[in-house]
Amino acid sequence: MTIYQNLIAGEWVGTDASENISPSDTKDVVGLYARGSAEDTKTAIAAAKAAFPAWSRSGILERHAILKKTADEILARKEELGKLLAREEGKILPEAIGEVTRAAQIFDFFAGEALRLTGEIVPSARPGITVEITREPLGVIGIITPWNFPIAIPAWKIAPALCYGNTVVFKPAELVPGCAWAIVDILHRAGLPKGVLNLVMGSGSVVGQAMLDSRDLGGITFTGSTGTGKRVALASIEHNRKFQLEMGGKNPMVVLDDADLNVAVEAAANSGFFSTGQRCTASSRLIVTEGIHDRFVAAMTDKLKSLTVDNALKAGTHIGPVVDERQLKQDTDYIEIGKSEGAKLAFGGEVVSRDTPGFYLQPTLFTEATNQMRISQEEIFGPVVSVIRVKDYDEALAVANDTPFGLSAGIATTSLKHATHFKRNSEAGMVMVNLPTAGVDFHVPFGGRKASSFGSREQGKYAAEFFTVVKTAYTLP
Ligand SMILES: NC(=O)C1=CN([C@@H]2O[C@H](COP(=O)(O)OP(=O)(O)OC[C@H]3O[C@@H](n4cnc5c(N)ncnc54)[C@H](OP(=O)(O)O)[C@@H]3O)[C@@H](O)[C@H]2O)C=CC1
Numbered sequence: 204m205t206i207y208q209n210l211i212a213g214e215w216v217g218t219d220a221s222e223n224i225s226p227s228d229t230k231d232v233v234g235l236y237a238r239g240s241a242e243d244t245k246t247a248i249a250a251a252k253a254a255f256p257a258w259s260r261s262g263i264l265e266r267h268a269i270l271k272k273t274a275d276e277i278l279a280r281k282e283e284l285g286k287l288l289a290r291e292e293g294k295i296l297p298e299a300i301g302e303v304t305r306a307a308q309i310f311d312f313f314a315g316e317a318l319r320l321t322g323e324i325v326p327s328a329r330p331g332i333t334v335e336i337t338r339e340p341l342g343v344i345g346i347i348t349p350w351n352f353p354i355a356i357p358a359w360k361i362a363p364a365l366c367y368g369n370t371v372v373f374k375p376a377e378l379v380p381g382c383a384w385a386i387v388d389i390l391h392r393a394g395l396p397k398g399v400l401n402l403v404m405g406s407g408s409v410v411g412q413a414m415l416d417s418r419d420l421g422g423i424t425f426t427g428s429t430g431t432g433k434r435v436a437l438a439s440i441e442h443n444r445k446f447q448l449e450m451g452g453k454n455p456m457v458v459l460d461d462a463d464l465n466v467a468v469e470a471a472a473n474s475g476f477f478s479t480g481q482r483c484t485a486s487s488r489l490i491v492t493e494g495i496h497d498r499f500v501a502a503m504t505d506k507l508k509s510l511t512v513d514n515a516l517k518a519g520t521h522i523g524p525v526v527d528e529r530q531l532k533q534d535t536d537y538i539e540i541g542k543s544e545g546a547k548l549a550f551g552g553e554v555v556s557r558d559t560p561g562f563y564l565q566p567t568l569f570t571e572a573t574n575q576m577r578i579s580q581e582e583i584f585g586p587v588v589s590v591i592r593v594k595d596y597d598e599a600l601a602v603a604n605d606t607p608f609g610l611s612a613g614i615a616t617t618s619l620k621h622a623t624h625f626k627r628n629s630e631a632g633m634v635m636v637n638l639p640t641a642g643v644d645f646h647v648p649f650g651g652r653k654a655s656s657f658g659s660r661e662q663g664k665y666a667a668e669f670f671t672v673v674k675t676a677y678t679l680p
């Protein structure tokens with residue numbers, strides 16, 4: 204089998220490789236992908252550092268053209284790349300093609316941003332002097348991404364990094380090197396100069412750690428677990444560099460008595476179970492007021508009965524497999540914890556077999572949960588959701604905010620008053636009314652509060668906050 208190699212200083216390198224296995228079918232080897240070493244990582248960082256002066260001064264038309272060409276190729280190959288994504292991560296094919304399309308839209312957006320770079324000229328407090336306020340790139344950006352969005356998250360970190368004139372060392376999650384390799388190959392062929400974008404696939408404890416230990420990164424942008432996020436933060440403080448963290452969620456979805464039941468059920472099922480519940484924006488706490496509670500649980504249970512769990516590539520599958528054995532164990536451990544805490548298992552809870560050997564788990568719904576239970580406080584990251592019964596809107600809001608996390612929050616209601624109050628008083632970075640808590644737009648800010656995020660927002664024009672540094676220059680002509 205061919206080895207998909209790392210890209211370091213413009214050359215494809217690496218002979219040590221590991222298998223990329225499909226979670227839908229553990230007999231399906233997606234490909235052999237290079238495993239970089241700490242030494243490879245250092246070489247990649249040195250190459251990115253050497254490429255920085257020229258790239259940071261490159262013309263906006265060059266950056267625009269490369270990002271646009273990348274967007275166009277990703278879009279033209281969305282079916283093929285979607286299939287690769289579905290195979291390696293387990294997202295169902297329509298969701299996977301949707302994610303690839305989103306990656307293309309992100310590159311397209313930042314191709315446009317390259318042409319819209321601006322600064323300000325303001326009068327000085329001292330007459331005769333002008334003040335220019337400009338944004339400059341940070342330098343070499345370390346990009347560390349998770350497995351759950353194998354192409355969209357790399358896209359929303361790589362595209363702005365390059366757009367604003369930074370060079371990059373990119374380390375994707377070991378579970379999903381396929382999409383990472385494809386996106387880097389496309390950017391490389393689109394004409395990026397040597398060393399501007401380096402790909403080092405390999406393990407977090409080796410490649411990721413070597414990035415954390417480097418003194419030559421101007422910034423690290425990370426998405427993943429809270430534990431690794433803290434390591435990124437501590438190492439970045441030690442090395443005086445900027446960092447941006449996107450971590451977990453325990454996102455609430457409030458359902459009020461006056462909600463449209465169908466809207467509420469569709470939003471809750473999507474939030475909790477689509478993408479196998481493996482989204483940091485997934486809602487695993489359904490906070491439901493008394494008057495609609497029993498009708499909502501009955502309708503949710505009917506909805507879950509109608510969902511097919513199977514191979515991600517099979518037509519008609521609604522929920523693909525869990526990403527790997529370790530995540531499956533985490534999910535089933537939490538199901539046992541939920542039972543032992545006294546929550547009632549209303550649906551699912553079983554690992555199931557399908558025609559192909561994969562990590563299949565039924566969508567699982569607990570009722571009679573309280574917000575103090577571990578299943579309501581800790582991120583499970585699987586298709587496991589609890590219903591918490593509350594008296595009224597005020598209690599619902601208090602429970603929704605009673606969490607260490609603050610990424611996304613939803614409410615299903617026909618009351619303008621409650622929707623407006625919730626938008627203002629939810630302690631989350633993103634609020635959805637009558638919509639799923641997950642599945643965000645590509646051109647507006649993304650990020651949370653409390654333990655979910657650290658640093659400025661990702662995506663849209665707000666991405667400039669992280670990927671640039673402001674310079675204030677005074678001139679006496
Ligand atoms: N917020 C989110 O979107 C996500 C949250 N999670 C949460 O995290 C849990 C565990 O998932 P997991 O994949 O292990 O998350 P991690 O935080 O371990 O992985 C995220 C990224 O960090 C890398 N990494 C791991 N260790 C280090 C290190 N010491 N230094 C630098 N980089 C490192 C990983 O590499 P590698 O994978 O190659 O080891 C991966 O690229 C999930 O169950 C879920 O709760 C997970 C994914 C996304």
Ligand SMILES: O=C(O)CCC(=O)C(=O)O
Nearest residue numbers: 481482483484641642643
């Ligand atoms: O919900 C989304 O669209 C994005 C979710 C995400 O970024 C994540 O799960 O890491």
